[in-house]
Amino acid sequence: MxxxxxxxxxxxxxxxxxxxxxxxxxxxxxxxxxxxxxxxxxxxxxxxxxxxxxxxxxxxxxxxxxxxxxxxxxxxxxxxxxxxxxxxxxxxxxxxxxxxxxxxxxxxxxxxxxxxxxxxxxxxxxxxxxxxxxxxxxxxxxxxxxxxxxxxxxxxxxxxxxxxxxxxxxxxxxxxxxxxxxxxxxxxxxxxxxxxxxxxxxxxxxxxxxxxxxxxxxxxxxxxxxxxxxxxxxxxxxxxxxxxxxxxxxxxxxxxxxxxxxxxxxxxxxxxxxxxxxxxxxYNGHYGITELCDTCPPLQVARCKSACKRPDRSHVEQLCTQLGATNSPEMTARAIVVRGLDEQRRYYIQHTLGFQVHDADKPHHYGRHGRAEAARSTIDVDQQY
Ligand code: SF4
Incomplete structure (x- = not known):
């Protein structure tokens, strides 16, 4: 053109x-x-x-x-x-x-x-x-x-x-x-x-x-x-x-x-x-971060619930190792927690599995979902669900 x-x-x-x-x-x-x-x-x-x-x-x-x-x-x-x-x-x-x-x-x-x-x-x-x-x-x-x-x-x-x-x-x-x-x-x-x-x-x-x-x-x-x-x-x-x-x-x-x-x-x-x-x-696996879902209609919650399967451990291990992770990933009901992968590698896994992937060095806290409380002086700032 x-x-x-x-x-x-x-x-x-x-x-x-x-x-x-x-x-x-x-x-x-x-x-x-x-x-x-x-x-x-x-x-x-x-x-x-x-x-x-x-x-x-x-x-x-x-x-x-x-x-x-x-x-x-x-x-x-x-x-x-x-x-x-x-x-x-x-x-x-x-x-x-x-x-x-x-x-x-x-x-x-x-x-x-x-x-x-x-x-x-x-x-x-x-x-x-x-x-x-x-x-x-x-x-x-x-x-x-x-x-x-x-x-x-x-x-x-x-x-x-x-x-x-x-x-x-x-x-x-x-x-x-x-x-x-x-x-x-x-x-x-x-x-x-x-x-x-x-x-x-x-x-x-x-x-x-x-x-x-x-x-x-x-x-x-x-x-x-x-x-x-x-x-x-x-x-x-x-x-x-x-x-x-x-x-x-x-x-x-x-x-x-x-x-x-x-x-x-x-x-x-x-x-x-x-x-x-x-x-x-x-597609970002937010369903595991349950406190995000309180505004969501029941039909959509049911849709996400049925799609959100905790990924197979060996598949996760394999993906993380291939991409250069420096630890064995931890798996919780909310997310895969891994060390040594940059954002793009974590997002690649997140979109591949439809499950959240977090950096072990930047822990996510309950309720901190893009709503940092401004009055606080030490905001844990590197968290983006
Ligand atoms: S779309 Fe899914 S993950 Fe997002 S708020 Fe609704 S139930 Fe939760």
């Missing part, structure tokens, strides 16, 4: 963070493809701060779609029909006018291979009826469009109006035939967008989605520095490597949703919302 964004010249690559140069990365939610980088939307909490490219506002491609696709499906950990995939979730928005031809092209390339993997597209930008038609034309992939909506009105924190996401959500839901729509309600920031009015607005919007997922703010040192430099009030006294959401805010929003017998339901975990929307069991 003709490229809607220009390809970065090899001579320009030196100025780009090395971790952005590799377009395929294994993250908790699956293999993430990011061969286009650059975004003009300027959300203050953007992960681009972490890669030092927040100032790169014009999307540019690292390579052609065909080359990026080849790298994705030949990645050492890609498994056809199993590995979840995310498009452009690190350094741009997949529905920006110049990016979306590439988004549709990659989706078509995946679908043409008759792959049935989950594919997640996360956007806060404009989605048209024509985009929906293109999504509906895909026959094989399990496509989910997650619409990021915050309800934040302070343009220093979020210059983009939430009304754009609202409109996209409604368009997507009204036209959904072969894909699912998730209201991705985030980031929820205490004192900014967690009032009863904000919560009620999100609850009303959830009627235009197959599922809702909520989460707090990803508040890292680089983002805190940006807040200070730009005179934005810091919402937390501490930074953390996982998302922050105070317990009382979580309880208030869940009680509002429960009060209306929330239908469709609300989830803490992205994969839970996506799996529910497709009438499938969670």
């Amino acid at each position: 003709a490229h809607a964004v220009s390809i970065i010249q090899s001579t320009q690559l030196d100025g780009i963070n090395p971790s952005l140069r590799d377009p395929v990365e294994y993250r908790k939610s699956g293999l993430s493809l990011n061969h286009i980088i650059g975004c003009p939307l300027d959300c203050s909490y953007c992960v681009r701060h972490l890669f030092g490219n927040f100032d790169q506002r014009r999307p540019q491609a690292l390579m052609t779609d065909e080359e990026a696709f080849r790298r994705l499906v030949t990645h050492q950990f890609f498994q056809p029909h199993i590995t979840p995939i995310q498009l452009f979730n690190r350094a741009t928005d997949p529905m920006l006018p110049e990016v979306k031809p590439h988004t549709h092209n990659i989706l078509r390339l995946l679908d043409a291979q008759e792959l049935t993997n989950h594919v997640l597209v996360i956007t806060r930008w404009k989605v048209s009826k024509e985009d929906c038609d293109q999504f509906n034309a895909l026959k094989h992939i399990k496509l989910s469009i997650l619409v990021t909506y915050s309800g934040i009105e302070d343009t220093k924190i979020e210059p983009i109006k939430s009304s754009i996401a609202e409109k996209s959500l409604k368009t997507l839901y009204a036209n959904a035939e072969r894909y699912k729509v998730v209201l991705y309600w985030r980031p929820i920031i205490p004192g900014i967008n967690d009032t009863d009015v904000h919560i009620e607005k999100a609850r009303a919007l959830s009627a235009h989605a197959h599922a809702t997922v909520f989460s707090g703010l990803f508040y890292r040192n680089e983002i805190a520095a940006f807040y200070r430099e730009n005179g934005i009030a810091e919402p937390y006294v501490n930074t953390a490597r996982r998302k922050l959401l105070p317990l009382d805010a979580e309880q208030r929003l869940l009680s509002t949703f429960n009060q209306y017998g929330s239908q469709p339901p609300i989830f803490r975990k992205t994969s839970c919302g996506v799996a529910y929307a497709h009438h499938l069991a969670d």
Whole structure:
């Protein structure tokens, strides 16, 4: 295809963070493809701060779609029909006018291979009826469009109006035939967008989605520095490597949703919302982390329960040894606990077995499921279910 964004010249690559140069990365939610980088939307909490490219506002491609696709499906950990995939979730928005031809092209390339993997597209930008038609034309992939909506009105924190996401959500839901729509309600920031009015607005919007997922703010040192430099009030006294959401805010929003017998339901975990929307069991094995499941409808709990089998010990040993584990893995009802495997190897096992895999050196604690309590100064920060 003709490229809607220009390809970065090899001579320009030196100025780009090395971790952005590799377009395929294994993250908790699956293999993430990011061969286009650059975004003009300027959300203050953007992960681009972490890669030092927040100032790169014009999307540019690292390579052609065909080359990026080849790298994705030949990645050492890609498994056809199993590995979840995310498009452009690190350094741009997949529905920006110049990016979306590439988004549709990659989706078509995946679908043409008759792959049935989950594919997640996360956007806060404009989605048209024509985009929906293109999504509906895909026959094989399990496509989910997650619409990021915050309800934040302070343009220093979020210059983009939430009304754009609202409109996209409604368009997507009204036209959904072969894909699912998730209201991705985030980031929820205490004192900014967690009032009863904000919560009620999100609850009303959830009627235009197959599922809702909520989460707090990803508040890292680089983002805190940006807040200070730009005179934005810091919402937390501490930074953390996982998302922050105070317990009382979580309880208030869940009680509002429960009060209306929330239908469709609300989830803490992205994969839970996506799996529910497709009438499938969670692919990240969260069922073992029982405290996550209290918002989930009984039918979905039963689905996950029957799919969540404790893996065969010898198979787990074999996989862990092959991948370079330095201990004999421990197996609990919640997770496989192993030492010496980096995140991508742990996620590879997690998606292969549909069972959580944790690092023995970073113990997980009951109830710490992406809701670090901000007032605490020593947050155990490396835990992401
Ligand atoms: S039962 Fe638990 S693991 Fe399964 S989708 Fe619901 S919340 Fe997620």
